[in-house]
Amino acid sequence: NAGVTQTPKFQVLKTGQSMTLQCAQDMNHEYMSWYRQDPGMGLRLIHYSVGAGITDQGEVPNGYNVSRSTTEDFPLRLLSAAPSQTSVYFCASSYRWGGDGGNQPQHFGDGTRLSIL
Amino acid sequence: GENVEQHPSTLSVQEGDSAVIKCTYSDSASNYFPWYKQELGKGPQLIIDIRSNVGEKKDQRIAVTLNKTAKHFSLHITETQPEDSAVYFCALNLFGNEKLTFGTGTRLTIIP
Numbered sequence: 001n002a003g004v005t006q007t008p009k010f011q012v013l014k015t016g017q018s019m020t021l022q023c024a025q026d027m028n029h030e031y032m033s034w035y036r037q038d039p040g041m042g043l044r045l046i047h048y049s050v051g052a053g054i055t056d057q058g059e060v061p062n063g064y065n066v067s068r069s070t071t072e073d074f075p076l077r078l079l080s081a082a083p084s085q086t087s088v089y090f091c092a093s094s095y096r097w098g099g100d101g102g103n104q105p106q107h108f109g110d111g112t113r114l115s116i117l
Numbered sequence: 118g119e120n121v122e123q124h125p126s127t128l129s130v131q132e133g134d135s136a137v138i139k140c141t142y143s144d145s146a147s148n149y150f151p152w153y154k155q156e157l158g159k160g161p162q163l164i165i166d167i168r169s170n171v172g173e174k175k176d177q178r179i180a181v182t183l184n185k186t187a188k189h190f191s192l193h194i195t196e197t198q199p200e201d202s203a204v205y206f207c208a209l210n211l212f213g214n215e216k217l218t219f220g221t222g223t224r225l226t227i228i229p
Protein backbone atom coordinates (compact mmCIF):
# COMPACT_ATOMS: atom_id res chain seq x y z
CA ASN A 1 0.00 0.00 0.00
CA ALA A 2 1.80 3.14 -1.23
CA GLY A 3 -0.33 5.71 0.66
CA VAL A 4 0.21 9.27 -0.59
CA THR A 5 2.83 9.62 -3.35
CA GLN A 6 4.27 12.99 -4.37
CA THR A 7 6.45 13.69 -7.40
CA PRO A 8 8.94 15.13 -7.98
CA LYS A 9 10.82 15.14 -4.66
CA PHE A 10 12.98 18.13 -5.64
CA GLN A 11 12.61 20.81 -8.29
CA VAL A 12 14.39 24.04 -9.19
CA LEU A 13 12.57 26.56 -11.36
CA LYS A 14 13.31 29.98 -12.77
CA THR A 15 10.97 32.88 -12.06
CA GLY A 16 8.07 32.83 -14.51
CA GLN A 17 8.24 29.13 -15.32
CA SER A 18 5.29 26.86 -14.78
CA MET A 19 5.10 23.37 -13.38
CA THR A 20 2.76 20.80 -11.89
CA LEU A 21 3.32 19.01 -8.61
CA GLN A 22 1.78 15.57 -8.66
CA CYS A 23 -0.07 13.87 -5.81
CA ALA A 24 -1.68 10.43 -5.90
CA GLN A 25 -3.27 8.30 -3.20
CA ASP A 26 -4.42 4.70 -3.28
CA MET A 27 -6.62 4.67 -0.17
CA ASN A 28 -9.85 5.75 -1.89
CA HIS A 29 -9.90 8.92 0.22
CA GLU A 30 -12.46 11.53 -0.75
CA TYR A 31 -10.63 14.48 0.86
CA MET A 32 -7.30 15.70 -0.51
CA SER A 33 -5.38 18.85 0.23
CA TRP A 34 -2.18 20.76 -0.45
CA TYR A 35 -0.07 22.54 2.16
CA ARG A 36 3.09 24.57 2.02
CA GLN A 37 5.63 24.50 4.83
CA ASP A 38 7.85 27.47 5.51
CA PRO A 39 10.30 27.90 8.42
CA GLY A 40 8.58 29.05 11.61
CA MET A 41 5.10 29.04 10.04
CA GLY A 42 3.92 25.47 10.29
CA LEU A 43 1.85 24.09 7.44
CA ARG A 44 -0.58 26.35 5.64
CA LEU A 45 -3.47 25.11 3.53
CA ILE A 46 -3.34 26.09 -0.16
CA HIS A 47 -6.26 24.25 -1.78
CA TYR A 48 -8.42 21.29 -0.93
CA SER A 49 -10.96 18.95 -2.51
CA VAL A 50 -13.80 16.95 -0.98
CA GLY A 51 -14.22 14.74 -4.05
CA ALA A 52 -13.74 14.44 -7.79
CA GLY A 53 -14.80 17.62 -9.56
CA ILE A 54 -14.89 19.72 -6.37
CA THR A 55 -12.11 22.05 -5.24
CA ASP A 56 -11.90 25.05 -2.93
CA GLN A 57 -9.39 27.58 -1.67
CA GLY A 58 -7.51 27.35 1.58
CA GLU A 59 -5.56 29.94 3.52
CA VAL A 60 -2.91 30.81 0.88
CA PRO A 61 -4.33 30.03 -2.62
CA ASN A 62 -2.85 32.89 -4.68
CA GLY A 63 -0.53 31.75 -7.45
CA TYR A 64 -1.75 28.15 -7.39
CA ASN A 65 -4.38 26.19 -9.32
CA VAL A 66 -5.79 22.74 -8.69
CA SER A 67 -8.19 20.31 -10.33
CA ARG A 68 -9.60 16.93 -9.26
CA SER A 69 -10.66 14.77 -12.19
CA THR A 70 -10.29 11.46 -10.33
CA THR A 71 -10.48 10.32 -6.71
CA GLU A 72 -6.82 9.27 -6.78
CA ASP A 73 -5.07 12.35 -8.17
CA PHE A 74 -4.87 15.97 -7.05
CA PRO A 75 -2.21 17.96 -8.96
CA LEU A 76 -1.07 21.44 -7.91
CA ARG A 77 -0.12 23.88 -10.66
CA LEU A 78 2.13 26.92 -10.47
CA LEU A 79 1.33 28.99 -13.56
CA SER A 80 4.11 31.59 -13.20
CA ALA A 81 6.55 30.72 -10.44
CA ALA A 82 7.74 33.46 -8.09
CA PRO A 83 10.59 33.36 -5.52
CA SER A 84 7.97 33.67 -2.75
CA GLN A 85 6.75 30.21 -3.74
CA THR A 86 10.01 28.61 -2.69
CA SER A 87 8.84 26.12 -0.08
CA VAL A 88 8.21 22.50 0.76
CA TYR A 89 4.84 21.31 -0.50
CA PHE A 90 2.87 18.50 1.10
CA CYS A 91 -0.17 16.67 -0.14
CA ALA A 92 -2.52 14.95 2.31
CA SER A 93 -5.63 12.78 2.09
CA SER A 94 -8.31 11.37 4.38
CA TYR A 95 -11.81 10.01 4.45
CA ARG A 96 -14.45 12.70 4.77
CA TRP A 97 -15.86 13.79 8.08
CA GLY A 98 -18.86 11.66 8.76
CA GLY A 99 -21.38 12.14 11.54
CA ASP A 100 -20.62 9.96 14.52
CA GLY A 101 -17.32 8.98 12.95
CA GLY A 102 -16.08 12.50 13.33
CA ASN A 103 -12.91 13.77 11.74
CA GLN A 104 -10.63 11.25 10.13
CA PRO A 105 -6.82 11.17 10.32
CA GLN A 106 -5.03 12.80 7.41
CA HIS A 107 -2.14 11.00 5.73
CA PHE A 108 0.74 13.00 4.27
CA GLY A 109 3.16 12.40 1.45
CA ASP A 110 6.90 13.06 1.86
CA GLY A 111 6.79 16.40 0.10
CA THR A 112 8.19 18.24 -2.91
CA ARG A 113 11.03 20.65 -2.19
CA LEU A 114 10.70 23.54 -4.64
CA SER A 115 13.20 26.34 -5.20
CA ILE A 116 12.38 29.33 -7.41
CA LEU A 117 15.40 31.31 -8.59
CA GLY B 118 -9.59 31.23 10.41
CA GLU B 119 -8.73 29.43 13.60
CA ASN B 120 -5.38 30.18 15.24
CA VAL B 121 -3.30 27.62 17.09
CA GLU B 122 -0.44 28.72 19.31
CA GLN B 123 2.22 26.10 20.05
CA HIS B 124 4.91 26.31 22.75
CA PRO B 125 7.78 25.92 23.11
CA SER B 126 9.33 26.30 19.67
CA THR B 127 12.40 24.31 20.76
CA LEU B 128 12.80 21.82 23.58
CA SER B 129 15.86 19.88 24.72
CA VAL B 130 15.34 16.99 27.10
CA GLN B 131 17.73 14.52 28.69
CA GLU B 132 17.17 10.97 27.50
CA GLY B 133 14.77 9.20 29.84
CA ASP B 134 13.09 12.41 31.00
CA SER B 135 9.62 13.60 29.94
CA ALA B 136 8.71 16.20 27.33
CA VAL B 137 5.56 18.30 27.21
CA ILE B 138 4.35 20.46 24.32
CA LYS B 139 1.29 22.67 24.65
CA CYS B 140 -1.11 24.19 22.15
CA THR B 141 -3.86 26.72 22.72
CA TYR B 142 -6.79 27.61 20.49
CA SER B 143 -9.68 30.05 20.46
CA ASP B 144 -12.63 28.51 18.60
CA SER B 145 -14.87 26.41 20.84
CA ALA B 146 -16.13 24.58 17.73
CA SER B 147 -12.75 22.85 17.49
CA ASN B 148 -13.51 19.16 17.56
CA TYR B 149 -10.51 17.00 16.65
CA PHE B 150 -6.92 17.45 17.83
CA PRO B 151 -4.19 15.40 16.12
CA TRP B 152 -0.45 15.49 16.81
CA TYR B 153 2.07 14.92 14.05
CA LYS B 154 5.75 14.00 14.16
CA GLN B 155 7.96 15.13 11.30
CA GLU B 156 11.41 13.67 10.79
CA LEU B 157 14.00 15.29 8.56
CA GLY B 158 13.09 15.04 4.89
CA LYS B 159 9.77 13.34 5.59
CA GLY B 160 6.13 14.32 5.71
CA PRO B 161 4.20 14.72 8.97
CA GLN B 162 3.15 11.42 10.50
CA LEU B 163 0.16 11.13 12.84
CA ILE B 164 1.25 9.85 16.25
CA ILE B 165 -1.85 10.37 18.38
CA ASP B 166 -5.16 12.20 18.23
CA ILE B 167 -8.00 13.09 20.56
CA ARG B 168 -11.60 14.10 20.04
CA SER B 169 -13.44 16.79 21.97
CA ASN B 170 -15.51 14.33 24.00
CA VAL B 171 -12.39 12.81 25.60
CA GLY B 172 -10.08 14.37 28.18
CA GLU B 173 -7.02 12.13 27.83
CA LYS B 174 -5.67 9.43 25.55
CA LYS B 175 -2.56 7.29 25.92
CA ASP B 176 -0.55 5.15 23.55
CA GLN B 177 2.46 3.57 25.23
CA ARG B 178 4.90 6.45 26.00
CA ILE B 179 2.75 9.10 24.34
CA ALA B 180 -0.30 10.79 25.80
CA VAL B 181 -2.48 13.75 24.85
CA THR B 182 -4.63 15.76 27.26
CA LEU B 183 -7.42 18.15 26.32
CA ASN B 184 -8.87 20.94 28.44
CA LYS B 185 -11.89 22.24 26.54
CA THR B 186 -12.71 24.88 29.14
CA ALA B 187 -9.26 26.45 28.97
CA LYS B 188 -8.98 25.67 25.23
CA HIS B 189 -5.62 23.94 25.31
CA PHE B 190 -4.26 20.49 24.59
CA SER B 191 -0.86 19.00 25.31
CA LEU B 192 1.41 16.21 24.11
CA HIS B 193 3.29 14.26 26.76
CA ILE B 194 6.19 11.96 25.91
CA THR B 195 7.59 9.91 28.78
CA GLU B 196 10.88 8.00 29.00
CA THR B 197 12.19 9.87 25.98
CA GLN B 198 14.54 8.11 23.57
CA PRO B 199 16.91 9.45 20.87
CA GLU B 200 14.45 8.43 18.15
CA ASP B 201 11.92 10.87 19.63
CA SER B 202 14.06 13.74 18.28
CA ALA B 203 11.94 15.40 15.57
CA VAL B 204 9.63 18.34 14.93
CA TYR B 205 6.18 17.95 16.47
CA PHE B 206 3.07 19.75 15.24
CA CYS B 207 -0.29 20.11 16.90
CA ALA B 208 -3.32 20.63 14.69
CA LEU B 209 -7.07 20.85 14.92
CA ASN B 210 -10.29 20.64 12.92
CA LEU B 211 -13.51 22.47 13.49
CA PHE B 212 -16.64 20.32 13.87
CA GLY B 213 -17.75 18.94 10.51
CA ASN B 214 -14.79 20.38 8.62
CA GLU B 215 -11.83 18.43 7.26
CA LYS B 216 -9.52 21.46 7.01
CA LEU B 217 -6.60 21.18 9.41
CA THR B 218 -5.05 24.20 11.11
CA PHE B 219 -1.50 23.60 12.33
CA GLY B 220 0.60 25.02 15.11
CA THR B 221 4.04 26.38 14.24
CA GLY B 222 5.89 23.29 15.48
CA THR B 223 8.27 22.29 18.28
CA ARG B 224 11.75 21.01 17.57
CA LEU B 225 12.42 18.34 20.21
CA THR B 226 16.00 17.24 20.80
CA ILE B 227 16.75 14.29 23.07
CA ILE B 228 20.18 14.58 24.65
CA PRO B 229 21.85 11.16 25.13
